[in-house]
Amino acid sequence: MTGTNRSIRVWVIGGLTAAGLAAVTLPAILVAQEQPAAPAAPAAPAMKRPEADMQVMNRAFRTLMANAKDATKNEVSLAALATLEQASIASKGEIPPTIASLADAEKTTKLVEYKKEMIKLIRQELDTEEALLAGDNAKAAELVTAMNATQREGHMQFRGRRGG
DSSP states (O other): OOHHHHHHHHHHHHHHHHHHHHHHHHHHHHHHHHSOOOOOOOOOOOOOOSHHHHHHHHHHHHHHHHHTTOGGGHHHHHHHHHHHHHHHHHHHTSOOHHHHTSOHHHHHHHHHHHHHHHHHHHHHHHHHHHHHHTTOHHHHHHHHHHHHHHHHHHIIIIIOSTTO
């Protein structure tokens, strides 16, 4: 084999090897580029403040207070209760500003107290719904009064000063 033939052979084999590697790796590279990047680990969700849901609760509760005694308005009362229940459940998963500003140890304790107070309210809402469905408007009215007391307790403990 002459030097020229050997050079051509090395060049051809090298070229074929490079082409073969490119044929094998290029599709893999292109497929990898088409894949979306793996999502970053989700950050811990910031807890939302409950003000918007509390406003929804307030409007629904006012409707309920105005209608719970009247059996002819049970449909309106039940609709208000459904709204109230949904907003209460949403609020239970949120953190009031008065708790958010506390040190971690105290924040944990107060957040548990807040959730327990919300659970108490939700339980009263469900009991009120059950009374209305049974046509027991007197019992529903009693429960609405109890809900009002729970609301006042919760606001005194967790809302803080209005506007501040």
